[in-house]
Every structure is written in structure tokens, then in C-alpha cells.
Amino acid sequence: MSKSIVLQVAVPIPFRKLYDYLPNNNRAKSDYKIGARVNIPFGKSEKIGMIINITDHSTYPIEKLKPINELLDSSPIFEKEHLTWLKWISQYYHHPIGETIFTALPALLRKSEATASAIETHWRATELGKTINLDSLNRAKKQQQLLILLREQTDWISNKSANEQLSNWRPAAKALMEKNLVEQSQRIPNIKLATQTIIKAPELNEEQQEATNEVTHKIDHFSVFLLDGITGSGKTEVYFSCIEQVIKKNEQVLLLIPEIGLTPQLLKRFSQRFNCTISVLHSALNDSERYQIWKNAQNGQLQILIGTRSSIFTPFLNLGLIIIDEEHDLSFKQQDGLKYSARDVAITRAQKVNIPVILGSATPCLESLSNVKKGAYHHLKLRQRAGNAIAPRIDTIDLKGKELVNNFSSDLLKLIKQTLAKDEQVILFLNRRGFAPTMLCHECAWSAQCTRCDTYMTIHKKKHRLICHHCGSEKRIPQQCPSCSSIDLRPIGFGTERTEQALQDAFPDTEIIRIDRDTTSRKNAMRQLLEKIENNRSQILLGTQMLAKGHDFPNVTLVGILDADQGLFGTDMRSNERMAQLITQVAGRAGRGEKRGLVIIQTHHPDHPLLQTLINKGYGAFADNALRERQEAQLPPFSYTAMFRSEAPYADQNIRFLQEIKQICQSLNSNQSIELLGPIPSSMERKAGKYRAQLLLSSHSRKDLHHLLSGTLQQTETLKSAKRVRWSIDVDPQDMS
Numbered sequence: 001m002s003k004s005i006v007l008q009v010a011v012p013i014p015f016r017k018l019y020d021y022l023p024n025n026n027r028a029k030s031d032y033k034i035g036a037r038v039n040i041p042f043g044k045s046e047k048i049g050m051i052i053n054i055t056d057h058s059t060y061p062i063e064k065l066k067p068i069n070e071l072l073d074s075s076p077i078f079e080k081e082h083l084t085w086l087k088w089i090s091q092y093y094h095h096p097i098g099e100t101i102f103t104a105l106p107a108l109l110r111k112s113e114a115t116a117s118a119i120e121t122h123w124r125a126t127e128l129g130k131t132i133n134l135d136s137l138n139r140a141k142k143q144q145q146l147l148i149l150l151r152e153q154t155d156w157i158s159n160k161s162a163n164e165q166l167s168n169w170r171p172a173a174k175a176l177m178e179k180n181l182v183e184q185s186q187r188i189p190n191i192k193l194a195t196q197t198i199i200k201a202p203e204l205n206e207e208q209q210e211a212t213n214e215v216t217h218k219i220d221h222f223s224v225f226l227l228d229g230i231t232g233s234g235k236t237e238v239y240f241s242c243i244e245q246v247i248k249k250n251e252q253v254l255l256l257i258p259e260i261g262l263t264p265q266l267l268k269r270f271s272q273r274f275n276c277t278i279s280v281l282h283s284a285l286n287d288s289e290r291y292q293i294w295k296n297a298q299n300g301q302l303q304i305l306i307g308t309r310s311s312i313f314t315p316f317l318n319l320g321l322i323i324i325d326e327e328h329d330l331s332f333k334q335q336d337g338l339k340y341s342a343r344d345v346a347i348t349r350a351q352k353v354n355i356p357v358i359l360g361s362a363t364p365c366l367e368s369l370s371n372v373k374k375g376a377y378h379h380l381k382l383r384q385r386a387g388n389a390i391a392p393r394i395d396t397i398d399l400k401g402k403e404l405v406n407n408f409s410s411d412l413l414k415l416i417k418q419t420l421a422k423d424e425q426v427i428l429f430l431n432r433r434g435f436a437p438t439m440l441c442h443e444c445a446w447s448a449q450c451t452r453c454d455t456y457m458t459i460h461k462k463k464h465r466l467i468c469h470h471c472g473s474e475k476r477i478p479q480q481c482p483s484c485s486s487i488d489l490r491p492i493g494f495g496t497e498r499t500e501q502a503l504q505d506a507f508p509d510t511e512i513i514r515i516d517r518d519t520t521s522r523k524n525a526m527r528q529l530l531e532k533i534e535n536n537r538s539q540i541l542l543g544t545q546m547l548a549k550g551h552d553f554p555n556v557t558l559v560g561i562l563d564a565d566q567g568l569f570g571t572d573m574r575s576n577e578r579m580a581q582l583i584t585q586v587a588g589r590a591g592r593g594e595k596r597g598l599v600i601i602q603t604h605h606p607d608h609p610l611l612q613t614l615i616n617k618g619y620g621a622f623a624d625n626a627l628r629e630r631q632e633a634q635l636p637p638f639s640y641t642a643m644f645r646s647e648a649p650y651a652d653q654n655i656r657f658l659q660e661i662k663q664i665c666q667s668l669n670s671n672q673s674i675e676l677l678g679p680i681p682s683s684m685e686r687k688a689g690k691y692r693a694q695l696l697l698s699s700h701s702r703k704d705l706h707h708l709l710s711g712t713l714q715q716t717e718t719l720k721s722a723k724r725v726r727w728s729i730d731v732d733p734q735d736m737s
């Protein structure tokens with residue numbers, strides 16, 4: 001008997017190793033390929049895994065290894081290069097290899113299904129079927145109906161869509177196929193083919209042209225470009241002209257956008273500019289549609305893919321360019337499971353396949369700006385607004401000692417009135433959804449707290465509910481104080497729902513549009529709301545940070561930031577950066593057209609250095625200052641961090657576990673290059689009924705930090721205290737609270 005091969009399989013479980021299996025005897029050795037999935041016996045059940053390596057030996061006695069149940073793919077799901085990149089991700093984020101690979105797979109492939117069956121069968125009429133006299137099928141009504149249906153289509157239709165239009169059609173399809181009147185195909189349809197008339201690009205201004213030239217000059221090589229341009233400066237046009245170059249070479253483009261950054265406007269602009277296959281991976285797609293897009297990218301049928309964070313894992317036949325729009329956006333960092341940054345892994349991916357990356361933003365993150373200063377990224381600046389638009393004027397309204405009507409100063413109300421009188425539009429920004437952030441009893445000071453979290457519950461008046469925004473707990477709004485039975489229960493503070501009502505009272509003849517997670521949860525709701533603004537049917541747009549992204553409203557000339565104070569004194573070192581980004585992004589919504597815009601910031605702290613710098617010198621100056629402060633304090637990006645987090649039913653279980661981790665770290669920290677901070681309770685210690693704590697590691701040497709993490713993690717899996725908690729490791733954490 002010839003020596004057996006050993007399959008090293010990555011399994012999606014929280015252990016940092018591969019599992020050895022034997023092939024089963026039904027297949028030739030050569031059928032097993034690295035990157036193919038297998039169904040394996042695992043404990044008492046079975047699991048899907050992926051072959052990562054094929055060898056002829058094992059650390060276990062070969063005769064004790066189990067054979068796999070079934071080989072699921074005849075060709076690899078991931079090419080070697082792609083797998084190498086995924087392995088790097090697993091190492092960098094210190095996340096188990098199996099879970100990493102399965103995060104990168106579309107949902108459909110995480111299940112047992114073979115890839116072939118994942119692709120839906122499609123149908124169309126043959127040439128004969130299109131021309132035959134339908135009367136010849138008078139005695140086979142179902143066949144006749146199906147053929148009529150197929151003849152009405154210009155393209156293939158899927159099983160699913162046939163099901164929707166005709167019941168019990170399959171026997172008819174079979175009969176028609178035997179008569180050569182219809183044909184079937186396992187082909188993957190293109191989800192979206194640009195069909196609109198192509199609009200010619202505007203002539204680029206000098207800065208845009210220069211930026212484009214720099215990128216296209218290096219279009220065949222790895223380079224990172226930070227396209228740093230104020231809102232409205234025409235970054236999207238620069239993307240377009242770079243994309244054009246890539247499409248011309250018959251290569252593919254991946255555009256990553258923030259979670260709520262996909263606007264109908266952006267899509268329309270794409271389809272008007274490119275006469276090629278464009279797909280969008282968005283949350284409304286089902287698993288099969290997602291897989292089909294994935295497959296199209298992999299086999300080269302798809303030329304442009306637009307998608308959020310996880311699209312970065314899509315395999316491409318011939319990727320030529322990655323663009324990350326709004327690169328500073330937090331949604332590019334995954335907060336659970338594999339805690340990757342799509343922006344950062346995009347850069348290593350581009351490096352591996354030797355292509356350029358463009359990071360675009362009006363408010364680049366400090367990490368990227370620091371990389372520019374180090375010379376690692378090329379800085380492309382767009383300083384002027386494109387076309388005829390002029391940058392808005394920014395001013396503050398000092399709220400100190402002023403009487404407020406429902407959170408509005410009389411000055412702001414007056415400005416709103418004037419703007420409406422000119423038939424122009426207003427955007428008001430308040431980053432807090434719901435009616436009011438909490439409810440208070442005026443008799444006894446009882447307040448509505450979440451029983452599962454260390455936080456207050458938000459009043460949602462229309463729903464008659466108190467809702468915790470951290471764990472989702474809900475209850476009815478009480479009629480009486482649960483503590484003293486008083487009926488004098490009052491809302492404290494303002495959310496968007498309450499502000500909308502206040503605005504409606506102040507401007508009864510104006511339609512007010514509110515955009516937040518509550519008003520846009522229904523499918524298409526966002527689009528319908530935005531259309532009202534675009535068509536000028538509504539004049540006041542009120543919303544949370546969902547408004548800050550990408551939308552282009554030329555008739556908006558006044559932007560009001562209702563409460564800037566929330567973000568000025570945050571505890572997280574990044575809260576200033578976020579606030580500056582948010583204010584700048586919201587301000588950028590004003591004056592996108594030819595009329596000059598005005599941005600008004602309501603605050604009790606008009607002299608706060610952050611506001612002063614932003615108003616007088618702009619985001620770039622703010623970022624320079626912030627980077628200087630970070631350097632002095634040796635905070636990221638001037639040091640590297642990782643965070644152990646732990647949650648458990650009792651607080652001391654976390655502390656015990658994290659103390660043990662700390663001791664392991666200390667024993668491995670021979671040259672003292674790692675600083676250990678904690679363990680401490682998280683800033684909201686109890687969330688969804690669990691206590692939470694954290695241990696922060698920081699170092700000047702990324703290498704030392706990662707070396708220590710590897711060593712520590714090897715010992716962690718066997719710790720007894722680890723079994724009582726749910727723990728995770730977050731490399732380059734964005735949220736340090």
C-alpha cells in the first residue's frame with residue numbers, strides 16, 4: 001500500500017491550529033487540492049473545513065487519523081496567493097485560522113452545499129422556441145404558459161424568478177427542453193449591467209488631473225495614495241478617471257464604502273459613467289445572490305465591485321485597483337469575531353498582488369496622515385471645490401446663558417426661517433436618535449435605567465417604548481413612577497424624534513424629513529426620503545450621522561449642528577478625532593451647489609481649541625495638532641496596541657482571567673518593551689447582563705508586541721479561568737473604552 005497523504009484542515013472553531021485527516025478512499029489523491037472544502041467528522045458531529053496543506057506526515061500516529069466524510073470542491077475555493085493573504089490576516093489579528101477563513105467565505109459556502117448546486121439554474125427560449133407557433137402547444141397549457149413567459153424575457157430567468165411567476169412549471173420545462181424549445185444553463189447571471197446612457201466625464205481641474213496622473217503613473221505597481229480632498233472637491237471624479245485606466249487594461253476594480261455610504265446617487269453616477277459590469281454587495285441580497293457576485297468576480301466576468309467591509313475578501317481573477325472611500329470611517333473595522341480593519345488588510349492585499357490602493361477622505365484618520373508623513377503613502381491633495389461650488393463659512397452660536405426653545409437658540413431659528421424664505425434647504429444634525437435620552441421622575445428623581453446595562457433607556461415616543469440602545473431591551477413607557485407612583489415623569493434631553501416634533505411646531509408649513517436608524521429601517525425608506533429632498537419637496541432635513549456620508553444636495557445652504565458639546569470631552573483618546581471628522585463631514589453638506597453655504601455650530605464651549613482650530617484653520621490643522629499630541633504622549637499611531645477583552649456573569653471572573661493573562665505577558669516580556677495597562681472594568685462595565693473588563697498592551701515595537709501576543713495566546717487556551725469567560729483579542733483596537 002502506498003503511503004497515504006495527510007490533509008491539514010482549517011476548521012471554524014476557536015482553536016489556533018489545523019486538524020489532520022486522511023482522504024477517503026473514493027477519490028484519487030490528486031483530487032485533493034489546497035483551498036478545497038471538505039466535510040469532516042468532528043467530535044460527535046460533522047463540520048465543514050478547508051484543506052490548507054497536504055503532507056505525508058502527522059504529529060499523530062497516521063493509523064489513528066480519521067478519513068474525511070466528503071470532498072466538497074473539485075477545484076480550490078481560494079487560490080494559493082489568496083490563502084497566503086488570509087493566513088497572514090489570521091496571524092496579524094491572532095485569530096484562529098479556521099474562523100478567519102470562514103469569515104472570508106460567503107455564507108453559502110460555509111454550509112455543506114457543493115459549489116455547483118449553489119448556482120441557480122437559468123432558463124430561456126431557444127431560437128426555435130421563440131419562433132414556433134404557440135398554438136401548437138394548445139393541448140399542453142403549462143408548457144404554453146412557460147414558453148410565453150420565457151419569450152417575454154430578453155435574458156435568462158432563474159428558477160426562483162420562474163417560481164414567482166408560474167406554479168409547478170418544472171415538468172413543463174423538461175418537456176419543452178426535450179422538444180428543443182427551451183434551454184437551461186448553470187451560468188451565473190450578471191447582477192447588474194449598466195444600460196443607461198453614458199455621460200461624458202467633466203474636464204478635470206488641475207488638482208484632479210495631477211492626482212489622476214500620479215496614480216496612473218504607478219497603476220501597475222503597489223503604492224498607497226491618500227486622496228485628501230475637502231467635500232465636493234471632486235474625489236469621486238478622480239476615482240472614475242483612475243478606474244477608467246484599469247478597465248481599459250481589462251482588469252478589475254474593488255471599491256469599498258462605509259456601511260451607510262452607499263447612496264443611490266453614487267450608484268447612478270457609476271452606471272452613467274461605465275459601460276461595464278458593475279455589482280453591488282449590499283445587505284438586501286440573499287446568500288445565493290452574494291455567492292453569484294463572488295463567483296463573477298472570481299471568474300473575471302465582473303469588472304467593478306462596490307461593497308462594504310467584508311467585500312475585501314472577494315477573490316478576483318485580475319484585480320487592478322482597490323479604492324477605499326471615506327477611509328476614516330469606523331465601519332471598516334469589524335468589532336466582533338475576526339476584528340480586522342478592511343482598510344489595513346486591503347493594503348496588504350494590494351501589496352501581495354502588486355497593485356495601487358487609493359484611500360479617499362475629506363477627513364483622513366491620523367494613522368493615514370502619519371503614514372504620509374513617514375513617506376509610506378503618497379499624499380494627493382484637492383484643496384478646492386470642483387466646478388463652481390465655494391466652501392461654506394463656519395460659525396458658532398454660544399449657548400451660555402441663552403434661552404433655548406427645544407434645544408434651539410433663537411439665532412438659529414431665525415437663520416432657518418431666512419433660509420426657508422429664500423426657498424433654500426436646511427440640514428440639522430443631532431447625533432442621538434429617539435425622543436429623549438432618558439426619563440426622569442420629577443418627584444423622586446427615579447430614572448429609567450436598563451436592567452442589563454450600566455446605562456439609561458431612551459424614550460421612543462411614537463413606539464410607546466423605552467429602548468436600551470446598547471442591548472436592545474425594550475419596555476412600555478410607564479404611566480407612573482415605578483418608585484413613588486408619581487405621574488410627573490419627564491423626558492430629559494433631546495433626540496431626533498423630539499427635535500422633529502419641535503421643528504414641526506416651529507415651522508408648521510414645512511415638511512420635515514428625519515433620517516436616522518428608526519426612520520430608514522424599512523427597505524427603500526432611505527431612498528424615498530432622499531428623493532423628497534432632491535426634488536425640493538421637503539426643505540428641512542434632520543438626522544444623525546447617517547446624514548454625514550456622501551449625499552450631495554446642491555440646494556442646502558444652511559447646516560446646523562445642534563449639539564457639538566457631546567463629543568468635545570470624551571474619554572477615549574479618539575473621541576476628539578471622531579468629533580472633528582463628524583463636524584467637518586456634516587459641514588461639507590452645505591453649499592455643494594453654486595450658492596455659498598453657512599454652517600452653524602451650537603455649543604457652550606465656542607472657545608474650545610478643537611472648534612477654534614477647525615473653524616479657523618480646517619481639519620488638516622486639527623490633525624497636525626492632534627498628531628503632535630499623540631506623539632508627545634506616545635499614543636497610536638506612535639505606538640502599537642492590542643486589547644484583551646473579557647466578559648462574564650461575574651466581574652471577578654474577568655479580573656482573575658485577565659490577571660493570569662497579565663502574568664503570562666510579564667513572564668514573556670523579558671526586555672520590558674511592552675506596557676501593560678489594567679485589567680480594568682470597561683467604561684460601561686455591564687452590558688446585556690454581562691460584566692466586562694479589559695487589559696491593554698502597548699509597545700513601540702510592533703514586532704515585539706506581536707511576538708508577545710503569540711506566546712501569550714499559546715498558553716491561554718489551557719487556562720482554567722479562560723473557561724469561565726468569553727474573551728477576545730483586538731489588535732489595533734479603535735474603541736478603547
Ligand code: ADP
Pocket residue numbers: 202203204205208229230231232233234235236237238386387388552
Ligand atoms: P467629492 O467626492 O470630493 O465629495 P465629487 O466627486 O462628488 O466630490 O464632486 C462634487 C461635485 O462636483 C459633483 O457634482 C461633481 O459632478 C462635480 N465635479 C467634480 N469634478 C468636476 C469638474 N472637474 N468639473 C465640474 N464639475 C465637477
Ligand code: ZN
Pocket residue numbers: 441442443444445446481482483484485486
Ligand atoms: Zn418617582
Ligand code: ZN
Pocket residue numbers: 450451452453468469470471472473688
Ligand atoms: Zn441595555
